[in-house]
Amino acid sequence: MINDFHYLKPASLKEALAMYAEHDDCKVICGGQSLLIVMRQGMVAPEFLLDIKHVKELSYIKFDDKDGLRLGATTTHREIEKSDVIAKKYPVLVAMEEKLASIQTRNWGTIGGNIAHADPAGDPGPVLIALNAEIKFGSSGGEKTVPLDEFFVDYFETKMEHGDLVLEVHVPTPAPKSGCSYQKFNLLDSDMGIVAAAASVTLNADGTCKDARIVLGNAGPIPLRVTKAEDLLKGKKLDDALFAEAGKIASEEAQPVADIHASEEHRRHVLGVLTKRMLKKAFEQAQKA
Amino acid sequence: MSFKCPACNKEWPNSKQVARHMFGTGDKAHRAWIESQGHSYIELLLAQTTEAGNKSYEILSDLIEKAQDKL
């Protein structure tokens, strides 16, 4: 049962930021695909609800080869999934979106809302971090842009303070000879990951590893970068043995928590397997690129 | 010959079927008779599941056979 609240419906971003600033006990709703569930459970009961679903300024997909991809916060998952330019330049994003919950949820839910919710099991986080994405958020007081892997602070907590709205996600143009892939381990295709792993690999001209990023989903309080595993690969000629070794290190760096769906041991083990597999996939893409 | 249930006098062609009937019914009267023979209804029952073979039913059918002439 949802508690009563005052409904705020700004016409513009400016108005939205102003309204947010002047109401203390206020939550922001856009798609509300996560928020309404916790509100129905009574776990969240704000006095004010600020609806930015209709703030058109925040709904856009922009791309150019230099600047890369810019996603407005209220862009729906489905719009990203269906975007031709994203399919061409960032296929991993489309693949990720296709497995994110169900079509109904992707039709109404938004990328900004998903990231702001900061669920460590969320799909976009690991993939976007693997793609070196940065996020722009701001309040009536001004804007900030930070790398996405510095944005998440704890379970359902981000760097944003009261009054801050997610404004934009920026994904740089993929480096030449790079690849990125993501997979989650779950029992049902449409489920969140019991655990998940995203990996990106960039190669030097000589084929050695220039850069690698490994980000684990639902393996700790935030989308977790496993830097020890990343460092193992940099500068080396990559092969299956290295991928397996990186997987082992990743599973040790991970901080998964057991629940009825899997023990901690199983989660660590699968994280290792996924890391190994995603690295190999990203590496093969990079070679082809 | 046929065998009677010492508790309710129902008849069966063999004593094992009477034993089965007594376990199956398991009401006060039937339990009471088994207890009166110095055995615990529930213990026999549990022995039947926790041990291989068919001991409990054999014990009970022996008791039933012995009891027949008194019926």
Place this chain on the structure above:
Amino acid sequence: MEKQVLRFKVNGDEYEVFIHPKTLLAEVIRDHLGFTGTKRGCETVSCGACTVNVNGRSVKSCSVLAIQCEGMEVTTVEGLEKNGKLSPIQRAFLDHGSYQCGFCTPGMLMSSTAFISEAKNPTKDQIKESIEGNVCRCTGYNSIVRAIEAVTQGKYKEE
């Protein structure tokens, strides 16, 4: 806490309802407007029985605040039929026996309708994923997939 007016279209008709902002779209459709074809089967946005189409896109009406649909066009299962003529997917469901208890059927039909409207000769896997937000406990889905497939292959025309 104060009630508000919501103006939107349902199945082609203008409606004006006076609701608490917290009212869910599913509640307005079923309880205020009486379109009980739309069902509800969970509290966790999992089962899809409440699926309706908003501006042609499928959504779970239990996860949408009705007030957010101001000025939008909502279609429920009652809106698929046009003066007695069933829509292609409805007829395909009949021919393929794509329902049993029928409780998930309205949601299934709305997901399928939205999918069919944008799908270009989809693969079987794409069809399966198009209804993965809808739970059916009776049919095992395959008869539903066959029905959607038949429609996307043009075997059923609008009447």
Place this chain on the structure above:
Amino acid sequence: MSHAKYSVINTHVHNIDGVAKVTGRATYTFDVKLPGMLYGKILRSPHPHARIISIDATRAMELSGVKIVVTGKDTLGIKQGIWRRYEELCDEQVLPLEKVRYIGEPVAAVAAVTEEIAEMALDLIDVEYEVLPAVYEPLEAIKKEAPTIHEGVERNVNVTRHIEWGDVDEAFDEADYIREDWFKCSGQAHMCMETRAAVSSFTPEGKLTCWASTQSAYYTQGLLAGVLGLREGDVRVLAPYVGGGFGGKFELDAAMFCSAVMSMKLFKPVKVVFTREEDFIASKRRTPMFYYVRTGIKKDGTFCARESRMFSNGGAYTGMGATALYLSGFFHSFPYKWRGYRYDGYRVYTNTLPSTSMRGFGAPQAMFCSEQQIDWICADLGLDPFEVRRKNGHTEGYEVPGQAFIASCGLEQCINEIEKWVKAKGKLPANRGIGISSCGFMSGGIFNWFDSPYSFSSAVITINVDGTCELHVGCQDIGQGSNTTMAIIAAETLGVKVEDIRVHSGDTAHCPADLGAWGSRQTLMAGNAVKMACEDAKKQLLEFAYAEMGINIVYDLDIKDRWVHIVARPERGLPYGDLVKKALRAKDGQRIMGRGYYTPHRKGMISPAYSYMMQAVDAEVDPETGKIKIHEVMTAHDCGQPINQLGLVGQLEGAASMALGYAYLEDMPFEDGKMMNPNLVDYKVIKAPEMPEAGIIEIDTYEPEGPYGAKEAGEGLTNPTAAALGNAIYNAMGIQMKELPITPERVRKALREKKEQEAQK
């Protein structure tokens, strides 16, 4: 072949409720709204075992909009149960007076003007409990020191079942090889899309009308009358469209009971609908079972003896569990001939959600153990699993000693067909395997523990002046399509078309009593009643036809496709519609009415007829993560003469999805008596992407006891799947899965153990 013989049976017929269901016109109990209707909510126990010291509803009653709060004290306190004939098994007060026995058990109910107010009121009811020690596992609950859950029930043993034939010990002596295994079978939620729901309306003349989501309007009527102290005739139960049942909806549930109790006090309609969470934690579930199986076999593959012990977790109350206990033990012997067979089943009370019947009725658990062990034995002895099953399988005319007579049996053809299918698949890639499993199932139970004075099934058909028919049946359509099946049988028998038949069901005031939709009984039992009713009506019509046509009485007359004709000279006849008009006139305007019923006699202990099947599951295992992918399911199936073509395919595919879910996805973990996943996020039911192709090979047999030779189809199909998947994994990876569900973690554990064993060698 059957198509030639019949004009309606086994042809492509749309479900007669189809249009209502695809247009949203079908209204379920969930949709019922009456003038002045109030909304009820139920307060549930947070403790697995506690004495109720006091309940104070003062604060709740002060909340504006709240009309009433009821507790056990406001009821007659009658202990009820579906095993009405046996007092000691009627052990459940829906609103208990003294104590609660599981988390989620109803304690009080509220009715208010809105659902929201009723929900708020729940928090304002103050209940004082004395928490008692609780026990959750059957093997713990039978120990001396375990707490007593029901006073006077020693060691918490609720029901026991012993089945035995032949000299088991002697038969074991003849065996060359004996294998013993322990298995653990999990519970499963029915997870009907429509949660438990009821609307009760009691009026000043002392009559109650109850709309209920039920599998048997008649059971609901009887049980309600019993607990409310009303005459059955004063209780009318309407079961409109029902959103699924699967064995979980023919007992008295808290929605029915609480809505009725409150309506009787308020003289207003009261609606109670379970939330999904309530439906998980406080309806009932498939019975979890621990199986010990000991099987003796000769070198040549001849089965000698089997001895099984089974402990089931009964949860807090009996429900249908007593029947599941018996059927599990009986079908554990299926579909094979044993010289000696012995089963001891124990149903033990625990402080958990009560367990009951669910599609398969104890057989899926039994087959999971039996059919896997048979494959392992074959591997141990180097025997062919198909051959061994053929060698020992039931055959037409076989008598299961003292239990059942098998009049029709297509098992051997099923095995042959599946063997062909498997061989045709050829060699499979690594980590992939096909597993087989065969079984049988009943076509309706012949037991009458409900103590019904009525025949098991009844039907009345009335013919209108234009030849259309009103068919009144008591059997319940819960989505399985029984209304359509009955219409098909009626149309075939009477010689008319399906669209000439209007089926009336789910209303105790207008329809004859029938035990309802459980135990795969309706096609055979209600089908026979419908056939008899239509033959009765047809006979009356043909009497007029003889007079009308003035033909020699030695001719046989028949009706087909609305044409009344001489069998030997089909062109000679008259339209059925004309005949009906004339007959009506001749009978002084009385409508032609046919009556039929079915009550089984001298049909053994279990059922009048048995379906048979063999199923193959093609599955793949990810050796690193343990994740399972199901590629395909194929079933060869003997259900006698198929009646409803579309319905049969639907039943097969639906059973496969539910049984696969049971095999590798669905689980109900409890911690300290609390279910850990009472929602559809954490409880995993199969969805479209996971669902494999599920084909069917129909084996035509003729069942003399069934209408047009038909028998069970649908429920039994839930039985083989878990075992078939287990065998597929065994064939793919060489690991034996003895616990359900087969999760990735369990697969990995088994793979690890296998490695270790091989290392030791």
